[in-house]
Amino acid sequence: MNAAIDKGTAAKGGAAALTAALLTACIAFQLNASMLSPALVTMGEELGTDQAAIGLSQTWFFTTAALFSLFLPRLSDVVGRKRILIIMMLMTAVGSVVAALAPNIGWLFAGRIIQGISGPTVPLALLMLRSAVPNPRRYGALMGLILAVNGGVAGIDSFLGGYLAENHGFRSIFWFMVVLAVLAAVAVALLTRESKPQAGTKMDWRGVFFIVVAVGALLTALNEASKLVGGMSSQTLLISLVLLAVAAAAFYGFWMTEKRVAEPMVQIEHLRQRATWAPLLTTVLTMTGIFAVINGIVPAYVQAAAPGFGVGPTQTALLILTPFALLGWVFGPISGRLAPVFGYNTVLRVGMLGSIVALLIIVFFGLNSLPMMIAGTALLGIMYAGTANIMLNGLGVVLSPPGNPGFLPGMNAGAFNLGAGLSFLVLPAVLVGTSNLGDHASYFTVVMVGLVITVAAFAASLLIPKPVDAEVE
Numbered sequence: 001m002n003a004a005i006d007k008g009t010a011a012k013g014g015a016a017a018l019t020a021a022l023l024t025a026c027i028a029f030q031l032n033a034s035m036l037s038p039a040l041v042t043m044g045e046e047l048g049t050d051q052a053a054i055g056l057s058q059t060w061f062f063t064t065a066a067l068f069s070l071f072l073p074r075l076s077d078v079v080g081r082k083r084i085l086i087i088m089m090l091m092t093a094v095g096s097v098v099a100a101l102a103p104n105i106g107w108l109f110a111g112r113i114i115q116g117i118s119g120p121t122v123p124l125a126l127l128m129l130r131s132a133v134p135n136p137r138r139y140g141a142l143m144g145l146i147l148a149v150n151g152g153v154a155g156i157d158s159f160l161g162g163y164l165a166e167n168h169g170f171r172s173i174f175w176f177m178v179v180l181a182v183l184a185a186v187a188v189a190l191l192t193r194e195s196k197p198q199a200g201t202k203m204d205w206r207g208v209f210f211i212v213v214a215v216g217a218l219l220t221a222l223n224e225a226s227k228l229v230g231g232m233s234s235q236t237l238l239i240s241l242v243l244l245a246v247a248a249a250a251f252y253g254f255w256m257t258e259k260r261v262a263e264p265m266v267q268i269e270h271l272r273q274r275a276t277w278a279p280l281l282t283t284v285l286t287m288t289g290i291f292a293v294i295n296g297i298v299p300a301y302v303q304a305a306a307p308g309f310g311v312g313p314t315q316t317a318l319l320i321l322t323p324f325a326l327l328g329w330v331f332g333p334i335s336g337r338l339a340p341v342f343g344y345n346t347v348l349r350v351g352m353l354g355s356i357v358a359l360l361i362i363v364f365f366g367l368n369s370l371p372m373m374i375a376g377t378a379l380l381g382i383m384y385a386g387t388a389n390i391m392l393n394g395l396g397v398v399l400s401p402p403g404n405p406g407f408l409p410g411m412n413a414g415a416f417n418l419g420a421g422l423s424f425l426v427l428p429a430v431l432v433g434t435s436n437l438g439d440h441a442s443y444f445t446v447v448m449v450g451l452v453i454t455v456a457a458f459a460a461s462l463l464i465p466k467p468v469d470a471e472v473e
Contacts, residue, residue, distance in 0.1 A: 015129075015132065015133050015138065015142060017191040018128070018129065018132055018133075018191060018192055019129070019142050019145065019146070020187065020191065021184075021187035021188045021190075021191040021192050022125040022128060022129060022146055022188075022192075023145070023146060023149060024180070024183060024184040024187045024188075025085060025088075025089055025121050025125060025184040025187070025188055026121055026122055026125055026146055026149045027149055027180065027184075028089060028092060028118070028121070028177070028180045028181045028183075028184040029092070029118040029119075029121035029122065030149055030157060031157055031161075031176075031177055031180060032061070032092065032096075032115050032118055032177060033061075033062070033065075034157045034161075035157045035160065035161035035173055035176075035177070036058070036161060036170070036173060039161050039162065039164070039165035039170045039173055042165040042166070042169065042170045043108070043165075043170040046169060046170055046171075047102070047104060047105050047108060048104075049104075049105045053105050054105075054108075056109075057105070057108050057109050057112045058112070059223055060109060060112055060113055060116070061112040061113070061115060061116050062116075062417060062420075063116070063216065063219050063220065063223075063417075064112075064113050064116025064117070064119065065116040065117075065118065065119025065120075065417070066119060066215065066219060066413065066414050066417035066418075067116070067119070067212050067215060067216050068116060068117050068118075068119040068120055069119040069120040069123065069410050069413035069414055069417075070208070070211050070212060070215060070410050070411065070413075070414050071208045071211070071212065071265065071410060072084055072088070072117075072119075072120045072124065072410070073120050073123050073124055073127060073406030073407070073409050073410040073413075074198075074203070074265055074404070074406040074407055074410060075203060075406075076124055076127070076406055077127075077196065077197050077198035077201070077404070077405060077406040078196065078198045078199065078200075078201050078203055079196065079199075080194045080195070080196045080199075081124060081127060081128050081131070081194070081195050081196070082128070082188060082189075082192050082193065082194040082195070083194065084124065085121070085124050085125070085128070085188050085192075086185050086188050086189055087117075088117050088118050088120075088121060088124075089118070089181050089182070089184045089185035089188065090181070090182075090185050091114060091115075091117045091118075092114075092115050092117065092118040092177070092181040093177075093178050093181035093182050093185070094114055095110075095111045095112065095113070095114030095115035095116075095117070096111065096115060096174045096175070096177040096178040096181060097111075097174070097178055098110055098111035098114060099111025099112060099115070099171075099174045100171045100174035100175050100178065101171075111174070115177075118181075119413065120409075120410060120413055122146070122147065122393065122413070123393070123396065123397065123406075123409030123410060123412065123413050124406075124409075125146055126143060126146065126147075126393070126394070126396075126397045126409065127397060127405060127406060127409060128192060128195065129142055129143060129146065130143075130397055130398070130405075131195045131197070132192075132193070132195075136340035136469075136470050136471055136472050137337070137340050137341065137472060139340070139470070140336045140337055140338070140339045140340040140341075140394075140470075141333060141336050141337040142336070143336045143339075143390075143394050143397075144332045144333040144334065144335055144336015144337060144339070144390055144394075145332065145333045145336065147332050147336065147389070147390045147393050147394065148328065148329045148330075148331075148332025148333055148336075148386065148390070149329070149332075159322075160176075161173055164176065197405055198403075198404070198405075198406075201263055202262075202263045203265075204257070204258075204261055204263060204264050204265035206257050206261065207254055207257045207258055207261065207264055207265035207266070208265060210250050210251070210253040210254035210257055211250070211251075211254045211265070213246070213247075213250040214246075214247045214248075214250035214251040214253075214254055215247075215414050215418070217243045217244070217246040217247035217250060218243070218244070218247040218418065219417065219418065219421055220243050221239075221240045221243035221244045221247060222418075222421040222422060222425050223421065224236055224239050224240045224243065225240045225425055226421075226424055226425045226428070255268070258271075265407065266404070266407050266411075267401075267403075267404065270401055270404065270407070270408075274463055274464065274465050275399045275401075275408075275464075275465050276399075276408060276411070278460060278461075278463040278464045278465070279392065279395045279396060279399060279408075279412065279464050280411060280412060280415045281460045281463075282348075282392065282457050282460040282461045282463075282464060283392045283396075283412055283415040283416055283419060284415050284418055284419040284422065285419070285453055285454070285456050285457035285460055286352070286355075286384075286388060286389075286392065286419065286454065286457040287415075287416055287418075287419025287420050287422070287423055288419045288422040288423045288426060288453050288457075289359075289423070289450045289451070289452075289453030289454035289456075289457055290355060290359075290380070290384050290423070290450060290454055291419060291420045291423040291424070292420075292423035292424045292426075292427040292428065292450070293359070293362075293423075293427065293446075293447060293450045294321075294324060294377060294380060294384075296424065296427070296428070297427060297428075297431065297443065297446055297447065297450075298320060298362065298366075298373065298377060299316050299320060299321065301367065301373075301443050302316050302319070302320060302370070302373060303316055304439070306439065307367070307439045307440040307443070309370045309373075311370070319370075319374055320373070320374065320377050323374070323377065323378045323381060324377050324378065324380060324381035324385060325381065325385065326381070327378055327381035327382045327385070327386055328381045328382070328384070328385025328386040328389070329385075329386070330386065331381075331382050331385075331386030331387060332385075332386050332390050334386070335347050335351065335386060335387040335390045335391065336390055336394070339390075339391060339394060339470075339471075340470060340471045340472050341471075341472060343466065343471055344391055344394060344395055344398065344466075344467050344470065344471065345391075345395075345461065345464055345466060345467075347387060347391050348387075348388055348391035348392065348395070348461055348464070349458065349461055349462075350383075350387065351383045351384065351386075351387030351388030351389075351390075351391060352383075352388050352454070352457060352458040352461055353383075353458065354379065354382065354383025354384075354387065354388075355380060355383045355384040355388055355454055356451065356454055356455060356458065357379065357383070358376050358377070358379040358380040358383055358384070359376070359380070359447060359450060359451040359454060360451065361375060361376035361379065362376035362377065362380075362447055363444060363447040363448055363451060367440065367443060367444060367447075392412070392416075393412070394470075395412075395464065395467065396408050396409045396411075396412030396413075397409050398467040398469070398470035399464075399465070399467050423450075426449070426453075427446050427449065427450055428446075430445060430446045430449050431443070431445075431446045434446070
């Protein structure tokens with residue numbers, strides 16, 4: 001860390017001004033990710049296309065966000081974090097303008113892909129925050145505040161998106177994003193200082209190429225494979241297998257490149273350390289076990305007339321999704337404040353165990369009782385969204401090696417996206433594969449599978465080393 005930079009940041013307005021700027025940037029990214037969810041039907045109607053095409057535009061946004069996350073944090077270490085974050089916000093505004101003016105689905109795709117450059121906003125914000133706030137207690141509290149936004153802006157984002165789409169059309173959502181992204185760029189420009197911990201280092205663009213191709217092919221393969229859930233297709237299966245082969249070859253090329261170049265994007269010895277692979281494994285397993293449960297399985301069950309409760313979509317959002325997001329938003333700063341005092345790993349494991357208890361409540365009681373389902377998902381909001389998710393993001397920063405601080409946060413962002421993709425591949429496949437057991441038994445089985453994977457994530461978390469420098473004695 002650069003002490004002069006830290007003092008300069010403090011002199012320019014302190015941690016409060018820095019946090020305000022970073023929060024604005026993170027909210028701008030989060031709205032890109034979640035604000036369109038209630039407007040997807042309206043987008044299809046206004047653009048004259050089907051929901052599959054609209055859904056694909058969302059998939060490409062998240063895919064490109066994951067790919068930019070792999071290397072932009074590393075690039076920011078070299079050329080300047082403030083510079084990269086401002087460029088990201090301005091490009092997000094450009095993509096929003098393209099999407100707002102889109103005459104057809106093709107231009108909407110272009111806009112969403114451009115917006116994907118905002119993908120590493122949160123890890124980059126945490127790196128800037130850690131550089132400027134050396135006090136572990138204060139950093140933990142501010143980290144929790146920023147990461148709480150990453151789970152959704154207390155449910156307001158979805159509500160506002162639905163309101164704008166219903167009253168002013170989907171394009172108004174993108175114009176709102178333009179304004180917020182420009183405000184974020186201005187705030188970052190005025191309220192933050194530049195930091196370049198790896199200034200003078202040569203960027204390993206060949207390594208970037210291989211890792212982007214590898215992860216891109218893997219995510220696309222998962223997306224293609226998810227189509228097999230509804231039935232076998234030889235063409236889709238072949239495409240998935242070819243993409244997996246491309247991913248494997250690219251990963252091999254990445255590994256060999258990093259062994260040979262003088263200034264690698266990732267040093268091989270770092271990949272072998274528990275501080276790297278243990279948090280990445282925990283992130284993937286946690287997301288795989290929980291993400292589709294709360295974002296797909298539970299809402300579908302609650303809305304089903306049988307064996308569910310026949311609750312409408314709006315009421316489902318109010319009873320299930322909004323409390324989940326709101327509680328995660330409230331408890332994020334609390335868990336962030338506790339992490340440097342009691343230990344990041346301790347708080348993570350409390351969140352993991354609490355998530356396991358929440359899944360047990362859902363599977364054994366919630367499937368038969370709407371109040372117990374609400375209680376289970378509310379507890380999941382506290383323990384997963386407000387605790388485990390916060391710690392997994394935070395560990396990606398505090399465990400990153402000093403000589404390459406941007407590498408692990410970027411890889412961890414990719415792990416989040418990979419886990420989310422696996423979750424929507426594995427769990428719906430289990431739901432379809434067990435349909436012959438009956439609806440209730442099928443839902444019971446799929447949540448149990450999510451529970452088992454989450455238990456495996458807890459086991460993986462036991463291997464994560466203690467981030468000594470980020471905790472108080």
